[in-house]
Amino acid sequence: MKRRYLTDLDGTLLQSNATLSDYTVRTLTEALEQDVIISYATARSYQSSTTATSQINWRYPVVLYNGSMLLDPLTGKVLGGHWLGTDVSNEVIELGRTMNLAPFLFALDGDDRERVLHEKLSRYGDTEFYASRPGDPRFAEVEHLSCPPDYRTMIVTYIGRREEVEPLFRAVADRYGPAVHLHFMLDNYIKDHYFLEISHPLANKEHGLKLWCEQVGCQPEDVTVFGDNLNDIGMFKRAGRRMAVANAHRELKLLASEVIGSNDEDGVARVIEADLRGYNEQD
Template sequence: MKTLYVSDLDGTLLRTNQKTSDFTNKIINELVEEGLLFSYATARSYNTSHKVTEGMTADFPLIVYNGVFVRDNASGEMLLKNFFDEEIKEVVLELIEHDLSPIVYAYVDGVERFTFNIDEVNDVTLEFALTRENDSRYRPIKSLEELIAGEIFYLTLIDDESKLKPFYDKYKDKYHCFFQKDMYTGNQWLEIIPKNASKANAIKQLKDMLNCDRLVVFGDGVNDIDMFEIADEAYAVENAVDELKEIATGVIACNDEDGVAKWLYERVKGESIK
């Protein structure tokens, strides 16, 4: 039987310093080279996930933007994709009318862009945007027309919980929404993606593409629940939230102890790591 192994990234495969360790990189590269069917699923983009997994060079598919795209780790080739329809542009206008500062992710003239109105964004959004200043997707603009240009696939808002919650409630059934605090900064985020896009749906499609019979997943947060629910086995790292541990097949070592890599090595090789 063919098994697909999928790990969450932040808080699971990444250590708390937001990087994969040399040990994890070595183990994943080695196991994939030997035939392990592996992927990681993340809210990050292809660009930023590559930066934090530098050294993990094996050829395997990546689930990025919470399932909006599946791309090849080595080549960057787009394997699966989801976009909003044109109606999302009206949502962006509504958010702006309510003094919110959306970051709009879109393909503009065929190029992936991270677009925000540099004159209108709030301080926390600007602080986050500036972390992408050297990123090829970085696109500060000054007009509404530019903000909603292209094929939109992701919206991010960072603001007070009280301002964001009404829009989470309004759109959570129409789109796939994430409403949570960032694990690194504690800021409240609302992320909106196409309805059909999710880690679980992307994993299902990937499982079919690879003709796999079984699915084993790893995670740490509530946003991993959907992929835990479709898995044959689901393992929470020790640092995971209680809600995830309650539905997990088991609990493994924490992210800072390379729990996923150690578990994979021991399962596939049948050998313990001292």
């Protein structure tokens, strides 16, 4: 039976410095050349994830923006997704404005191109996030942020210290409840800063896994998933084999089939290599 793997990127496949080790690149490349189905599910965009993993020639659909969008890396075609309504997007932006917070708006324009709209950046978390993506053509500064009527919102993202962002998290949760998906997480790279992401209620990795399985022709129980953080819980609830890296959040480890080596120990690649070796020996 053909093996299928879906891995998170940051904190899981990527090392702590947000790069891929030579060993991981070599192992995944060899596996893909043997027709093993491997792809990733990430909170990143396609632009950002491609930059971080450019050494690997991905050939199967990728799950982006925490499940908001599925994309074919060979053609660049959007294969599906779940979009937050324009009215709700703008209401959330205005709610943040009452707390002196302005987000990044991640959306698709009318031509299915990724866009990131934002107001003038001045807060540390925002400027650090922007600086980590030099020359990224998606970003555009606007005087007063709102979602254009022909855009489809993937995620509204706020970045800040916990005491800055948590009140907005609670306010959005109180106002919208299950009508939105909220993800509130400590960032891997900006010290002491949190990400608050607001998206469609089905825009999460659980439903991203479901869409991915439909594209590659399998069921979630046929898939081995890898993860490290709370946004991977949805995948872990549905997948048949669930691998948490050693540096994973305690809650994710409780859902795991197995705890493997950390992201800095090539945990994902070592599992795939061992599986492939065992599979070939059986042949």
